[in-house]
Amino acid sequence: DGGITQSPKYLFRKEGQNVTLSCEQNLNHDAMYWYRQDPGQGLRLIYYSQIVNDFQKGDIAEGYSVSREKKESFPLTVTSAQKNPTAFYLCASSMEGRGGNIQYFGAGTRLSVL
């Protein structure tokens, strides 16, 4: 089945540790996105990528890093510089081109700090 797979579902981070969240899609979409969701805050954009080997910062990129070496994959690293990483993280993808390209979402990863 076509879709977006995020792993792991739950992740725990120790203080000072970097952790990486995985996002893979087999929809052949050009664009991929990472969002952070906090209670009562809605979704906020962390990073996005429209093509391979290119990505841009979103509204809350500090303390995060990404790579886009393959079209299907867009991993997000939460670095030790992110002082409040506890949140729900959602990955999405969409087709490139003009129009209201629909973003399709993965099931999310919940990150907690030990």
Next chain:
Amino acid sequence: AQTVTQSQPEMSVQEAETVTLSCTYDTSESDYYLFWYKQPPSRQMILVIRQEAYKQQNATENRFSVNFQKAAKSFSLKISDSQLGDAAMYFCAYRSPNYGGSQGNLIFGKGTKLSVKP
């Protein structure tokens, strides 16, 4: 910059009744796209309905329909014959038509939590 406002943090509806969720947005663009997403307890975001601003006709998807008032910058979602499975967070989102740069990204409201009473 565009903003999206959902003024109802929580709503409740009786099963089989109709409920309307409100959304307003602010933009200087004339062409854009609006979306309603549903986030059930599983937390996966699911597209409910999409509206293109240049189309005057309101979008409908089965029991879901919108009331798009472009001049008022209002985009409400009506759920008819509410079902227990409709209980979820509902997010309104805006997208500029320009692809490239941040203009192509979704801007979300803070959501409305819908409860359905049996």
